[in-house]
Amino acid sequence: MKTTYREALRAGLRDALLRDERVFLMGEDVGAYGGCFAVSLGLFEEFGPERVRDTPLSESAFVGAGIGAAIGGMRPIVELMTVNFSLLALDQIVNNAATLLHMSGGQCHVPVVIRTTTGAGRQLAAQHSHSFEGWYAHIPGLRVLAPATLEDARGMLWTALQSPDPVMIFEHGALLGMDGELADDAGAVEIDHAAIRRSGTDVTLITYGGTLHKTLAAAEALAAEGVSAEVIDLRTLRPLDDATIMESVGRTHRAVIVDEGWRSGSVSAEISARIMEQAFYELDAPVGRVCTAEIPIPYAKQLEEAALPQVPAIMAAVHDVLGRMSTSVDGVPVLAETH
Amino acid sequence: MSPVEPMMTTEHARHLQHQMLRIRRFEERCVELYSAAKIRGFLHLYVGEEAVAVGVMEALAAQDAVVATYREHGHALARGVSAGSVMAEMFGKVEGCSRGRGGSMHLFDVATRFYGGNAIVAGGLPIAVGLALAAKMQGQPIVTACFFGEGAMAEGEFHESMNLSALWRLPVLWCCENNFYAMGTALARSESETNLAVKAASYEMPAWTVDGMDVVAVEAAATNAVDAIRNGGGPHFLELRTYRFRAHSMYDPERYRDKAEVERWKERDPITMLEARGLVDASTIAELEAAVSAEIDAAVAFAEAGSLERIEDLTRFVVSEVGAP
Numbered sequence: 001m002k003t004t005y006r007e008a009l010r011a012g013l014r015d016a017l018l019r020d021e022r023v024f025l026m027g028e029d030v031g032a033y034g035g036c037f038a039v040s041l042g043l044f045e046e047f048g049p050e051r052v053r054d055t056p057l058s059e060s061a062f063v064g065a066g067i068g069a070a071i072g073g074m075r076p077i078v079e080l081m082t083v084n085f086s087l088l089a090l091d092q093i094v095n096n097a098a099t100l101l102h103m104s105g106g107q108c109h110v111p112v113v114i115r116t117t118t119g120a121g122r123q124l125a126a127q128h129s130h131s132f133e134g135w136y137a138h139i140p141g142l143r144v145l146a147p148a149t150l151e152d153a154r155g156m157l158w159t160a161l162q163s164p165d166p167v168m169i170f171e172h173g174a175l176l177g178m179d180g181e182l183a184d185d186a187g188a189v190e191i192d193h194a195a196i197r198r199s200g201t202d203v204t205l206i207t208y209g210g211t212l213h214k215t216l217a218a219a220e221a222l223a224a225e226g227v228s229a230e231v232i233d234l235r236t237l238r239p240l241d242d243a244t245i246m247e248s249v250g251r252t253h254r255a256v257i258v259d260e261g262w263r264s265g266s267v268s269a270e271i272s273a274r275i276m277e278q279a280f281y282e283l284d285a286p287v288g289r290v291c292t293a294e295i296p297i298p299y300a301k302q303l304e305e306a307a308l309p310q311v312p313a314i315m316a317a318v319h320d321v322l323g324r325m326s327t328s329v330d331g332v333p334v335l336a337e338t339h
Numbered sequence: 340m341s342p343v344e345p346m347m348t349t350e351h352a353r354h355l356q357h358q359m360l361r362i363r364r365f366e367e368r369c370v371e372l373y374s375a376a377k378i379r380g381f382l383h384l385y386v387g388e389e390a391v392a393v394g395v396m397e398a399l400a401a402q403d404a405v406v407a408t409y410r411e412h413g414h415a416l417a418r419g420v421s422a423g424s425v426m427a428e429m430f431g432k433v434e435g436c437s438r439g440r441g442g443s444m445h446l447f448d449v450a451t452r453f454y455g456g457n458a459i460v461a462g463g464l465p466i467a468v469g470l471a472l473a474a475k476m477q478g479q480p481i482v483t484a485c486f487f488g489e490g491a492m493a494e495g496e497f498h499e500s501m502n503l504s505a506l507w508r509l510p511v512l513w514c515c516e517n518n519f520y521a522m523g524t525a526l527a528r529s530e531s532e533t534n535l536a537v538k539a540a541s542y543e544m545p546a547w548t549v550d551g552m553d554v555v556a557v558e559a560a561a562t563n564a565v566d567a568i569r570n571g572g573g574p575h576f577l578e579l580r581t582y583r584f585r586a587h588s589m590y591d592p593e594r595y596r597d598k599a600e601v602e603r604w605k606e607r608d609p610i611t612m613l614e615a616r617g618l619v620d621a622s623t624i625a626e627l628e629a630a631v632s633a634e635i636d637a638a639v640a641f642a643e644a645g646s647l648e649r650i651e652d653l654t655r656f657v658v659s660e661v662g663a664p
C-alpha cells in the first residue's frame with residue numbers, strides 16, 4: 001500500500017485508539033483543527049472530543065495531566081506540537097515522568113507516551129527547528145524513540161504503549177510528507193534494536209530520524225566511488241543498542257555518526273564515547289561526526305542548509321576516516337562540522 | 340472606568356488610517372511574495388487586527404519598549420521599524436532587521452526598542468516583566484508594552500508574569516489581542532473564564548475590555564493606561580477584542596470556524612470603520628493608498644537588492660563580538 005509517514009503515524013494512532021479503550025490522545029489542536037501537521041486528521045470525528053482531546057496552550061499542565069492519567073490507569077498519548085514547546089513541559093517530563101517510579105521505590109509506574117515533532121529544514125528559524133531528542137536521551141527513566149521509516153512511524157506507537165514506563169517518540173517534521181510502500185498488514189514493531197538499513201564493509205554510518213535518508217543518499221554516492229558504507233538506523237536513542245553498533249564497527253573498523261543535534265553533549269558524542277570504550281582496538285581511524293553547526297538554526301535558506309548535516313559533509317567525513325582528501329561536491333563547499 | 344476618547348482631528352485620523360493601510364497592504368504583498376517563494380517558513384498575518392497595534396503604539400513614547408509575538412509585522416511597522424528592513428528580513432537578507440536570521444517571526448529592532456518577534460506562545464511575557472523591572476530599578480519613566488494572543492493566557496508564563504508585574508508594581512501594559520481563536524481552538528474551548536479582563540483583574544491590576552476593531556477606542560484606552568503606568572500606577576491590562584480575517588498561518592484549512600462568522604467580522608474591518616467616521620475623505624484615502632503602494636514597492640525593491648549572508652559568517656552572533664553595553 002502506498003502511504004506517507006504522516007498517514008502511517010495516523011494509522012498507528014487510530015489502531016491504538018481502536019484496540020485499547022484506555023488510550024486517548026491529548027494535545028493542542030489535535031482535534032477540531034485536525035492536528036497542527038494534520039497527523040491526527042479525522043480522528044476527532046471518529047473518536048470524539050473525549051478521546052481526541054484538545055487542550056489549551058498549557059504544555060506543562062497537560063503533560064503533567066498525561067502523567068497523572070497514566071498513574072490513574074489510562075494510557076494517554078500526549079502530543080506536543082514540536083520539541084521546542086516540550087521545553088515548557090520539561091519539568092513534568094524530567095522531574096515527574098522519569099523519576100516517579102524510582103522515587104516511589106518501584107510503586108508508581110508512568111505508562112505515558114509523549115509524541116512530538118522534531119528537526120529543522122523548513123526555514124522556521126530558531127524557536128521551531130531544534131533537535132532536543134538528545135537531551136531526553138540523557139534522562140534515566142525515559143525511553144526515547146525516533147522513527148525514520150514508514151514501518152516505524154506505523155508501528156512504534158503500539159509497542160510504546162505496552163511499556164510500563166514513559167516513552168517519548170520524536171517524529172521528524174521534514175519526513176511527514178515522505179511516501180513509499182508499506183505492507184497492508186504492517187503493525188507493531190519491536191523497539192529494542194537498531195536496524196542496519198544498508199550493508200557495507202568499509203565504514204559504518206550511524207544515524208537516526210531525519211538524517212537517515214541523507215545518510216543513505218551519501219552511502220549511495222559513496223558506492224559510486226567504490227566505498228561500501230553500512231548504514232545503521234538507531235531507532236531507539238535510549239537505551240542505545242550498543243551490540244548492533246559494536247558488531248558493525250568490528251567488521252568495518254571505521255565509523256561516522258550523523259546527528260541533527262549539536263555536537264557538544266549530543267547523541268553522537270555518547271555513541272563516539274561508547275565506541276571508544278567498547279571497540280577501541282577495532283578502529284582503524286578516529287570516529288567521525290557530522291552534526292548541526294553550533295548555532296540557533298537561522299531562517300535564511302542558505303544559512304539553514306549550511307548549518308544542517310548534508311550529503312556532501314557526510315561524504316567528506318567518510319573520506320576523512322578513510323584517509324582520503326575531502327572534496328567539494330558540485331561546487332558546494334563542505335562546511336558542516338565534520339571533526 | 341471607561342476611557343474617554345480624545346478629540347479626533349482630521350490630521351490624526353489620516354495618520355491612523357495611513358498606519359493601518361501600511362500594515363494591511365504590506366501583508367497583502369507578503370502573501371503574493373510567499374506564493375512566489377520569496378518568503379518562506381511560517382507567515383502569520385495580522386489582517387483584521389491592525390487597529391490594535393496602531394492604537395497602542397500611538398500611546399507609546401520613543402523610550403518605551405515593545406515585546407510582541409510571531410504575528411508582529413504590524414507591530415514592527417507601527418512602531419517605526421522600516422518596511423524595507425522588515426521585508427528584507429522576510430527575504431532572509433543581511434539588510435533585514437534581524438540580518439535574515441530571524442525571519443517573519445523574529446523581527447527585532449533595538450533602535451526602536453522593539454524586542455521581538457517571539458514564536459514561543461507567552462514566551463515574551465516574562466521578558467516584558469524584566470524590561471519593566473530594569474526601568475523601575477533605574478528610575479526611568481519607561482513603559483513596556485507586551486502583546487500576546489488570548490491563547491497565551493492559558494500558559495503558566497502568563498500567570499507567573501501577571502503576578503510578578505503586579506506584586507512588584509512594574510510599568511507594563513499587557514495587551515491581550517483576543518481574536519477568539521488560538522490556531523483552531525476557540526476561546527470557550529480553552530478558557531474556563533472567557534471574560535479575560537476579569538481574569539487579569541484577579542491579579543490586582545486595572546483591566547479593561549476594549550473594542551479592538553476601533554482604532555480610536557484602542558488609542559484612547561492605551562493612552563489612559565500608559566499615563567497611569569508612567570505615573571507609578573503599576574501594570575495595566577487591556578483585552579482588545581479583535582479578529583483574524585485570514586488563516587492562522589499560511590497553511591490552515593480553517594475547519595474550526597464557519598465562513599459566515601468570518602464575514603460578519605469583516606463588516607467591522609478596522610480600516611472601513613475608521614473611514615466611516617467620516618474624518619478622512621475619499622481623495623485623502625486615494626493619496627494614502629498611493630503613498631503606501633510606493634512605500635511597499637520600495638521595500639520590496641530594497642529586499643530584492645539585498646545580499647545573502649556569507650556562509651563563512653554562519654556561526655556569528657552566537658556569542659557577542661563586543662563587550663556588554
Ligand SMILES: Cc1ncc(C[n+]2csc(CCOP(=O)(O)OP(=O)(O)O)c2C)c(N)n1
Pocket residue numbers: 028057059081085088410458459460461487488489490491492516518520521522587
Ligand atoms: C509554547 C507554544 N506552544 C505552541 C505553539 C504553537 N502555536 C503557535 S501560535 C499558536 C496559537 C496561539 O494563539 P493566540 O495566543 O491566541 O495568538 P494568535 O495566534 O491568535 O494571534 C500555537 C498553538 C507555540 N508557538 N508555542
